[in-house]
Amino acid sequence: MGKEYSGTVQMVSLHSLSSACMGECGLRAGYMELVNMDPEVTHFVDTMLCTDISSPVTGQIALDLMVNPPKPGDPSYDTYTQEILLIQATLSQNAQRAHEFLNDLPGMSSQPAKGGIYLYPRLHLPSEIIEKAKFLPEGVFLPHTIPIESFLPEIKTCVLYCQMLLKEEGVFLGAGCQNGETTGNHYLRLCILVPADTLEEVLARLASFHLRLMDTCPYPDRGVKGRYIRDTL
Numbered sequence: 320m321g322k323e324y325s326g327t328v329q330m331v332s333l334h335s336l337s338s339a340c341m342g343e344c345g346l347r348a349g350y351m352e353l354v355n356m357d358p359e360v361t362h363f364v365d366t367m368l369c370t371d372i373s374s375p376v377t378g379q380i381a382l383d384l385m386v387n388p389p390k391p392g393d394p395s396y397d398t399y400t401q402e403i404l405l406i407q408a409t410l411s412q413n414a415q416r417a418h419e420f421l422n423d424l425p426g427m428s429s430q431p432a433k434g435g436i437y438l439y440p441r442l443h444l445p446s447e448i449i450e451k452a453k454f455l456p457e458g459v460f461l462p463h464t465i466p467i468e469s470f471l472p473e474i475k476t477c478v479l480y481c482q483m484l485l486k487e488e489g490v491f492l493g494a495g496c497q498n499g500e501t502t503g504n505h506y507l508r509l510c511i512l513v514p515a516d517t518l519e520e521v522l523a524r525l526a527s528f529h530l531r532l533m534d535t536c537p538y539p540d541r542g543v544k545g546r547y548i549r550d551t552l
Contacts, residue, residue, distance in 0.1 A: 330354040336378060337436065341385050341406075344436070344510070348378030350386070406512070410436065413511040413518050420522050421509075426533050436512035439495060442480060442505040448532065449476050449505075477505040483532070488524040 335349035351368075353361050374382070389396040414432035421429040421440045429440040477494040485491050495506025511518060 327355060329356055331356075336382050336385060341381065343378075343381050344512075346375065346378035346381050348374040348382040350382065409515065410512050413513070413515060414438070416515075417509065417511050417518065417522065420526070424526060424529055427529065432511065436510055438509045438511055439498075439506050440509065442477065442507065444476065444480070444505065445533070447535075448479070477507060480505070480532075481507065484525065484528050487531075488528045490521055490524045490528075492525075 330353075332352040332354070333349065334351075336346055337344040337349075351364075353364065356364075384399075389399045417438050418429050418431050421427050421438065426443045426445075427440050428443065429438055432438055475496075477496055481492050481494045493508030495504075495508060498506075498508065509521075513521070
């Protein structure tokens, strides 16, 4: 873009090891690059990150591999390339499969994956379930130790859904409210970067639970579509 921009525009670039082709969520590592920032701001950020965040050694090793991967001729180049291609193919296929499956469930809709390793299906639940969620006891904790009382009452619905799903089917999904306020809307977070057979098991259990839940309350859109999915699982 020329020096007019490259030498003056302030920019922050973030990259996480959990995204892109690596998909290493558990290693917890990433980097941030500051371009054309005020030196005092850069110093403050460096100080804050160095004192507050410490990535594990395994994460640092994986991050180094991401930014400096094996090159043609290196002993591990073929193995590394095959693994990256497999991850990319699995992610693409799983994203399409999960998107189509979730949109076939009554009371659930999902946007296609645009990137990353998660889908965020939206729940369209009967009012009876939403009302029940308002009576969740105080002090119930979500992952990342976020107390449920810190959320608005109407947001508790996705938390209740995830708790019931875990208890009845042994499947743990993230409550959408973990990712920010979604007043009036209810979402789930589903990781799709898993082996294809694992995803199929998760989707089957999710559908089994979801259809049972929808059957407990009258819902205008349940209809034939819900019966078809239940009969084919």
